Amino acid sequence: MRQIINLLEHDFRNFFRYKWWLAGLISMNLADLFIMAIVYNRMLTPEITQQIKSYFNFFAPGLTVTGLFASAFMIGREVNMERRREIHQYMLSLPMSRWELAIGRVLSGGLRGMVYMSPLLATCFILVGFPSPAQFSIILLVLFFLAMGISGLSIAIAVSTSSLDKFITARGLVYYLLFFCSSVFYPFSLIQQLGQEGRFPMALVTFARINPLSNASDIIRSFLLGNPPFSLDMVVSVLVFSALFTFSAAFAYIKLIERA
C-alpha cells in the first residue's frame, strides 16, 4: 500500500510536469465542444433536435468523457517511453511486488484522468445542471472505473508497442473505434436508426451499446437531462469493461516488461 502511494506520487509529479501539454489538450477539448455544437446543431434532423434539445447540452457530458479518455490514456505514453529507454528496469529493481507496481501504475493513470476531468465535469454541471448527491456519487464511481479501464488499456498498448509512433498509431485506432461507435458525439438512437436502415453494420451498433464510453456519457446525460433513461445495465457495462481492461492490463504489464 505504501508503495502504491509512492507510485502515485511519482506519476502525479510527472503528470503536472506536462502542464502545457495538458493545457493544450484541454483547450482542444473545449474547441471541439463549441465547434461541434455549432456544426451539429445545423446538421441534425428535426426529430433528433427534438430529442436532444441542444447539441451543446448533449455533448458536454460526452466531452467530459473525452477529456477523461485523453488524460487517463497519457500514462501509456510514459510507460511506453520508460520501456523504450529501459527505465522500466529501474522500476523492476525496486523493493515492491510486481502487483503493487502494476496496480500502482494503472491506478495513477486513472486518478490522473479523474483530476484532469474534474474541471470539465464541473463546467458540465454548471452549464447543464446539477445531479442529486446520490446521482453524483454514481457518476463519480462510474467515471473512476472508466478511468481505470482506459488507463489499463493504454498501459497494455504501451507495453506491447515498441516505438512511440506505433503507440500513437494504436492510440488513434483505439480512439476512433471507441468514439466512432459510441454515443459520445451523437445519440445512440441515431446509431440504432442507421443500423436498422442498413446504413451502419449491426455489429458496430451492438458495440456502441456496450461501449463503456457510450454508457458513461449516457449515465451523466440521464441524470442531467433525463434522457436517455437511466438503467443499471449501463453501470454494469462500465464496470465489466473496466475490470476486464484493468486486470488484463496489469497482467500484460507484468508479463511484457519482464520479457527481455
Added chain:
Amino acid sequence: MPPIIRMENLTKKFGNFIAVDHLNLEVEEGEILGLLGPNGAGKTTTILMIATVIRPTEGTAYVGGYDVRKNPDKVRELLGVAFQEPKMLWVSTPWDIVNWHAKVCGLPTEERKRRVKEIMEALDMWNFRHRSVHALSGGMRKRVEIAKVLIQRPKIAIVDEPTSQIDIVGKHKIWRMLRELCNQGTTIILATNELYEADVLSDRVAIMHRGKLLVCDTPKKLKDSIVGGDVVEIQFETDPSPKMVEALNQFKEVVKIMKTKSSTLRLYLNKVEEIVPKIMGMLMKEGASVSSIHMSEPSLDDVFAHYTGLTLEEAQKEGG
C-alpha cells in the same frame, strides 16, 4: 559465513546467443567483488538477473538465501542498483529522483532528508538538484544514478560501471565513497571494464569474457599466479622481423611473446633484472632499432591476456 550471493549455472540466452554462460560465482558478505570484462562480456546481464529484472534462462542465483526465481520480492528488499545507463525520465530533477528513491526504499523522513543533502553535496550535485535531467551532462546523470545507492545504503549494492563518463577527481571521490559504504557493512558488486578501477577497489576480481567466468581471486593473487609474472614491453621503430621474435623466444626465461600493437612486443618472463641486459645485447647485435623498453609488474590486463590471448583493449573492440 555462507556467501551472501551464490550463482549456480546462471545462464541467459537472447535467442541463440548466450550472453551469460553457466556462471558459478559466490560473493562473500561485506566484500567488494569486481566483475571485470570487456564490453559485451555479460556483466550487465548478470547483474540484471541478480536484481530480478530479467529472468535467467537456466540456473539461478541465491541472494541472502533467497532464490531469484522463487522469491524475487525478498531479493529486491536487499538490493540497490546503480545502472550503467542512468535510468531516469529527462523531465525529472536530480532531487526528485534521489528523494523518491530513498522514500521507496523506506528511509525515515529525517534520515532521508539528511542523507540526500549529505550525499548530493559530497558528489557536487547540490547546486544542480532542481535542474531537469535533460540539461545535465552525462557525468552528472551518472552521479545521480550512483547517489541513489549511496543514499539508500542497501544490504547489497550493485554498481554497473559507476564512474564511466566521470572525470578523474570525481572517480576518486566515488571510489572513496563506495569503500566507505562497504566499511559500513554493504556488500558491493562492481561491474567495470576499467582495469585500474577493478584493481584498486575490489577485494576480489571475477574476470568475465564472452559470458564465461575465467577466474576469480584477489587482485594480488591473480597477478602473482601468472607464469612469467614479469612483463617487458619493447617498442621497435619498425615491425620486428619473425627472425627477431624467434631469437627472443630462444631465451629460456621468456615464457610468452605477444604482439600488442604493430611494432610492439610484450614479453612475459621470469628474472627480469637478469634477462633484460641479455636481451638488450642480443637486439644490439642484430641491429634492431628499439625506440623504448618498458618493464612492469603484471597488471590485471596481463591476467586477462593470460586467459584469453587478448588484451582487454582488443577484446573491447571485438565486443563493442
